[in-house]
Amino acid sequence: MDITLSQCFIAVDDHDKALAFYRDVLGLEVRNDVGFDGMRWVTVGAPSQPDVDMVLEPPNPNPSASSADKEAMAELLAKGLLRGVIFRTDDCDVTFERIRAAGGEVLQEPMDQPYGVRDCAFRDPSGNMLRFNQPRSQ
Numbered sequence: 001m002d003i004t005l006s007q008c009f010i011a012v013d014d015h016d017k018a019l020a021f022y023r024d025v026l027g028l029e030v031r032n033d034v035g036f037d038g039m040r041w042v043t044v045g046a047p048s049q050p051d052v053d054m055v056l057e058p059p060n061p062n063p064s065a066s067s068a069d070k071e072a073m074a075e076l077l078a079k080g081l082l083r084g085v086i087f088r089t090d091d092c093d094v095t096f097e098r099i100r101a102a103g104g105e106v107l108q109e110p111m112d113q114p115y116g117v118r119d120c121a122f123r124d125p126s127g128n129m130l131r132f133n134q135p136r137s138q
Helices: 015-025 067-077 094-103
Strands: 003-005 031-037 040-044 054-057 084-091 105-113 117-123 129-135
Touching: 015 031, 015 054, 015 105, 084 094, 094 105, 094 117, 094 129
Parallel strands: 084 129
Antiparallel strands: 003 084, 031 040, 040 054, 105 117, 117 129
16 A cells, blocks of 8 residues: 655644554654644654655644634644645555554545545544545546
8 A cells, every 4th residue: 555645734632643543554654753832743754755744733833822722723623624634545445444444434435536536535533534545547
């Protein structure tokens, strides 16, 4: 199974649970683990994309954010309303079965989409939606 990151940062509410998912289930490598001002940032990435990183960050990574703003972001994360990430895979069905077998929360089973991919979707331990796209042959 080969998955690669297409895009972005992702908010997590528990870095240890997030690491168990992103590292142990998805097979991403941990590239950095930094703490600052009571917060933590963990950088992970696909071994096949050494120049692409995904940072698992606090819901509101601004240390000077108000407590109301931090609470609002935590609530949005808990509801699954923050943006997730899109991964590319060479086999959507194999990827789906691997993540489901590891206890991943299924949002969508593999299906062909009209925009040219076969994809599936899961929630990570923090509630973020993750999609896994396999380009369809033309």
